Amino acid sequence: MTDRWGRAGVVRMRVDLIAAxxxxxxxxxxxxxxxxxxxxxxxxxxxxxxxxxxxxVMGATTFEASRTFICERLTRRRLRVVLTRRADAFAxxxxxxxxxxxxxxxxxLVNKLSRxxxxxxALLGGSQVHALFLGSDLVDRLVLTVEGRxxxxxxxxxxxxxxxxxxxERASALGPETALLEFRRRGA
Amino acid sequence: MTDRWGRAGVVRMRVDLIAAxxxxxxxxxxxxxxxxxxxxxxxxxxxxxxxxxxxxVMGATTFEASRTFICERLTRRRLRVVLTRRADAFAxxxxxxxxxxxxxxxxxLVNKLSRxxxxxxALLGGSQVHALFLGSDLVDRLVLTVEGRxxxxxxxxxxxxxxxxxxxERASALGPETALLEFRRRGA
Numbered sequence: 008m009t010d011r012w013g014r015a016g017v018v019r020m021r022v023d024l025i026a027a028x029x030x031x032x033x034x035x036x037x038x039x040x041x042x043x044x045x046x047x048x049x050x051x052x053x054x055x056x057x058x059x060x061x062x063x064v065m066g067a068t069t070f071e072a073s074r075t076f077i078c079e080r081l082t083r084r085r086l087r088v089v090l091t092r093r094a095d096a097f098a099x100x101x102x103x104x105x106x107x108x109x110x111x112x113x114x115x116l117v118n119k120l121s122r123x124x125x126x127x128x129a130l131l132g133g134s135q136v137h138a139l140f141l142g143s144d145l146v147d148r149l150v151l152t153v154e155g156r157x158x159x160x161x162x163x164x165x166x167x168x169x170x171x172x173x174x175x176e177r178a179s180a181l182g183p184e185t186a187l188l189e190f191r192r193r194g195a
Numbered sequence: 196m197t198d199r200w201g202r203a204g205v206v207r208m209r210v211d212l213i214a215a216x217x218x219x220x221x222x223x224x225x226x227x228x229x230x231x232x233x234x235x236x237x238x239x240x241x242x243x244x245x246x247x248x249x250x251x252v253m254g255a256t257t258f259e260a261s262r263t264f265i266c267e268r269l270t271r272r273r274l275r276v277v278l279t280r281r282a283d284a285f286a287x288x289x290x291x292x293x294x295x296x297x298x299x300x301x302x303x304l305v306n307k308l309s310r311x312x313x314x315x316x317a318l319l320g321g322s323q324v325h326a327l328f329l330g331s332d333l334v335d336r337l338v339l340t341v342e343g344r345x346x347x348x349x350x351x352x353x354x355x356x357x358x359x360x361x362x363x364e365r366a367s368a369l370g371p372e373t374a375l376l377e378f379r380r381r382g383a
Binding site for chain 2: 178
C-alpha cells in the first residue's frame with residue numbers, strides 16, 4: 008500500500024485545522040492577538056477536542072501568545088511543533104517529542120511527522136499557517152467555532168486568494184452565542 | 196405603548212439581514228459581483244425564506260445585479276426598496292408599493308416603512324447596506340447561509356470596525372456543503 012505521494016508503508020497523518028472566528032471570518036478581534044474573544048463554551052470545547060490529537064502545529068506568533076501556558080503543560084501525549092523560520096533561536100526551549108521547532112515546509116513537516124508515527128495533527132494557527140497548509144492541500148478537516156460576533160477587522164482565517172471547497176460534516180450549537188461547524192476537504 | 200424611539204402607536208418592523216457567505220466571511224467570490232457561488236440548497240432556501248417578508252431593502256449594486264429578474268417579478272406582496280443616493284435616476288422604474296428607490300438614511304427608512312404598516316423586512320445586501328444597518332443597530336436577526344468554501348478575497352459581510360454581539364438561534368445543515376446559521380441581536 009502506498010500513500011498519496013506514492014511512498015509505501017507510510018500513512019499520512021490527518022490534519023484538522025481548528026480555529027475560532029467571528030461570524031465574518033476573523034480569528035482575532037481587530038488587531039488584538041490571541042483568542043480572548045472566545046466564549047466559555049469554546050474554551051471547554053477546545054480543551055476537550057485537543058485530547059484527541061497526538062500532535063499539533065502552530066506558528067511562532069501563536070506560540071508566543073501562549074508560551075508560558077504551553078511550556079508549563081508539555082506532555083509526550085501531544086507533540087507541539089512550532090513552525091518558524093527562526094527554529095535555531097528556540098533551541099533551548101526544545102524538548103524532543105514534546106515541544107519542537109521546525110523550519111520545514113508544510114508538506115515535508117507532515118511527511119516527517121507521519122513517518123515518526125503521528126496520526127492526528129491539530130493545526131492551531133495563525134492565519135499564515137492556515138494559508139500555508141491550505142495552499143498545500145494538507146488540511147483534511149476544518150473544525151470551526153463561530154462566535155456570535157461581527158468584528159469587521161482582524162486577522163483573516165486564511166489570507167490569500169482561494170477557491171477551496173469543503174463538505175459539511177456538522178453544524179450545531181456549542182453555546183448560547185456559539186456555533187460549531189465541521190467541514191471535510193472535498194474528496195478526502 | 197411607545198416604540199424604542201419613544202413614539203406612540205408605531206411598531207417598528209423587524210429587520211433580518213439575509214446573506215450567503217463563504218466560510219471565511221465573504222459575500223462574493225473574489226471580485227465577482229452577485230451570489231453565483233451559492234449552492235442549489237441555498238437558492239431553494241432563499242426563495243422560500245423571502246415569502247415570509249412583506250418588504251425588502253437592498254443597495255443599488257445588488258439591485259443592478261438582478262435588475263431584470265426583479266423587474267419581471269414585481270408584486271404587492273413584497274415591496275422592494277432600493278437604497279441609493281441617485282433615487283431620481285430610477286424614477287421611471289418606480290412602481291409604488293412594489294419597487295421604490297430611496298435616499299433616506301436607514302433609521303428614517305425603517306420608520307417610514309413601519310408607519311406604512313410593513314412588519315418584516317429582508318435586508319438583502321450588499322456589504323455597504325449591511326454596514327449601514329448594523330451601524331445604526333437596526334438589524335434584529337442574521338440569517339446566514341455558510342457555503343463550504345474559502346475564498347480569501349471578496350466583499351466582506353460588513354465592512355467597518357465593529358464589536359457587535361449576537362445570540363445563536365439555530366445552527367443546522369442546509370445541504371451537503373452548506374450550513375445555515377441564525378443569530379438574534381443581543382437584547383432583541
